[in-house]
Amino acid sequence: MAFPEYFLWGGAIAANQVEGAWNEDGKGLSVADCAVFKPNVDVSDYAAHNKVTPDTIRQAMETRHPEDYPKRRGIDFYHRYKEDLALFKELGFKTLRLSIAWSRLFPTGEEEEVNEAGIAFYEEVLKEMNRLGIEPLITLSHYEMPLHLALEYNGWEDRRMVEKFGRFARVCFERLSPYAKYWLNFNEIDSISRHPFTTAGIIPGQSKAGDEQAYLSAFHHQALASAQAALDLKKVRPDALMGCMVTKLTTYPLTCRPDDVYKALRKNLDNLFFSDVMVFGEYPRLKLADFKAQGLKVPFEEGDAELLKKGTVDFVSFSYYMSMTETTDPNAERTPGNTILAVKNPYLASSEWGWQIDPVGLKTSLVELYDRYKKPLFVVENGMGAKDMVEEDGRIHDPYRVDYFRSHFLEMEKAIDAGVELMGYTSWAPIDLISVSTNQMSKRYGFIYVDQDDFGNGSLNRSKKDSFYWYQKVIETNGRSLHESE
Numbered sequence: 280m281a282f283p284e285y286f287l288w289g290g291a292i293a294a295n296q297v298e299g300a301w302n303e304d305g306k307g308l309s310v311a312d313c314a315v316f317k318p319n320v321d322v323s324d325y326a327a328h329n330k331v332t333p334d335t336i337r338q339a340m341e342t343r344h345p346e347d348y349p350k351r352r353g354i355d356f357y358h359r360y361k362e363d364l365a366l367f368k369e370l371g372f373k374t375l376r377l378s379i380a381w382s383r384l385f386p387t388g389e390e391e392e393v394n395e396a397g398i399a400f401y402e403e404v405l406k407e408m409n410r411l412g413i414e415p416l417i418t419l420s421h422y423e424m425p426l427h428l429a430l431e432y433n434g435w436e437d438r439r440m441v442e443k444f445g446r447f448a449r450v451c452f453e454r455l456s457p458y459a460k461y462w463l464n465f466n467e468i469d470s471i472s473r474h475p476f477t478t479a480g481i482i483p484g485q486s487k488a489g490d491e492q493a494y495l496s497a498f499h500h501q502a503l504a505s506a507q508a509a510l511d512l513k514k515v516r517p518d519a520l521m522g523c524m525v526t527k528l529t530t531y532p533l534t535c536r537p538d539d540v541y542k543a544l545r546k547n548l549d550n551l552f553f554s555d556v557m558v559f560g561e562y563p564r565l566k567l568a569d570f571k572a573q574g575l576k577v578p579f580e581e582g583d584a585e586l587l588k589k590g591t592v593d594f595v596s597f598s599y600y601m602s603m604t605e606t607t608d609p610n611a612e613r614t615p616g617n618t619i620l621a622v623k624n625p626y627l628a629s630s631e632w633g634w635q636i637d638p639v640g641l642k643t644s645l646v647e648l649y650d651r652y653k654k655p656l657f658v659v660e661n662g663m664g665a666k667d668m669v670e671e672d673g674r675i676h677d678p679y680r681v682d683y684f685r686s687h688f689l690e691m692e693k694a695i696d697a698g699v700e701l702m703g704y705t706s707w708a709p710i711d712l713i714s715v716s717t718n719q720m721s722k723r724y725g726f727i728y729v730d731q732d733d734f735g736n737g738s739l740n741r742s743k744k745d746s747f748y749w750y751q752k753v754i755e756t757n758g759r760s761l762h763e764s765e
């Protein structure tokens with residue numbers, strides 16, 4: 280079988296990793312503007328890269344220079360979006376996933392009225408996409424929120440965030456939904472405990488209730504905000520669709536020892552918990568028992584259960600970069616994954632960053648999610664960070680990237696054959712951008728090369744890698760080229 284005719288091929292980017300213009304047109308400081316580039320820290324040491332304290336925030340607020348804070352400069356999409364969208368059009372994109380910087384619309388998150396210059400930017404971007412025939416897929420919150428809300432409320436730990444986010448989301452729906460049918464609530468909502476500041480504005484050590492309780496409260500509040508957003512979107516545009524977005528961390532047991540199998544099962548349930556709440560509109564019993572055993576409490580208030588039930592999502596989207604392996608053996612060798620350390624799977628190769636490459640795991644994830652939720656799925660992030668070399672003639676040969684994508688597309692096709700309803704696929708990322716976990720530019724994901732180094736030097740010129748032409752053909756033939764010999 281082939282990819283369905285309606286299949287939305289495309290790519291995914293996020294505001295804080297591409298836009299730059301961190302202090303232009305009234306934008307406020309966001310949590311992403313505090314992310315420091317640490318060239319001397321090992322790339323697998325996520326704790327060190329993501330360490331946030333009141334001191335590091337103070338330092339970030341005092342500096343006006345984007346050199347050490349790469350997300351402040353991004354790849355200057357803010358000024359070059361027309362050129363970038365034209366390149367995406369040339370790739371043949373049916374869709375582009377992008378996000379809205381909350382702090383452009385509401386600089387502190389407390390304002391009653393939207394910053395007109397901020398929303399105007401997104402209106403222009405979306406109009407241009409409509410003109411080019413590229414369907415927007417908008418993430419409301421992708422690792423970005425006004426810094427003020429983190430400082431004042433410890434972010435999403437505080438229930439008042441539901442109302443503040445609601446105001447932001449409603450403005451997005453009113454002003455942007457005429458141009459966009461597909462929406463996502465929170466990027467990788469499950470990542471709250473892995474990087475609480477980026478995901479939820481929580482500053483570790485600041486919560487009176489303790490960090491673990493703060494993470495659970497933050498998730499509950501984000502789940503409520505998501506449910507409300509799903510309902511509000513339909514009021515403005517009834518045919519629009521709202522999806523959830525999780526990091527799919529499919530975990531295998533290292534051995535068939537029953538204890539390893541059980542450990543892997545629990546890891547998988549921990550990962551599925553987040554989408555369970557947003558798809559089923561209720562908390563799974565097993566997780567509630569787990570929280571109780573840990574002395575944690577979901578901060579339910581009157582009306583919450585009804586809201587969660589009413590505001591469930593229309594589709595399930597996820598990022599997939601690698602699978603993971605677990606064992607009860609404390610001495611097992613570990614390897615980095617997406618902001619996580621997992622046990623090394625001896626059957627898989629790894630990227631330069633240690634992430635294990637597992638195309639079959641994508642098929643497994645698709646089949647598992649579809650069987651569990653029976654909702655359409657959307658792969659909204661998948662790709663491999665790699666170092667690229669620019670040849671003397673300016674060309675960039677990246678067969679490793681083509682290999683990665685080809686192997687994943689073939690498995691995705693098999694999942695469709697197996698009966699999975701898949702709406703589309705957006706690669707991470709079609710254009711080189713700033714890495715989320717390490718703030719590097721040299722960890723490149725794109726089909727389009729951006730001339731900028733880790734320190735911000737470079738012309739920012741865009742050029743096409745070999746993989747650009749390869750992906751263009753995949754889209755043009757709706758995947759049939761995957762079966763042609765080169």
Ligand code: BG6
Binds near residue numbers: 598664707714717
């Ligand atoms: C996902 C994020 O977890 O992984 C993206 O949603 C991120 O924002 C991507 O860029 C890849 O991670 P990294 O750390 O290589 O940028």
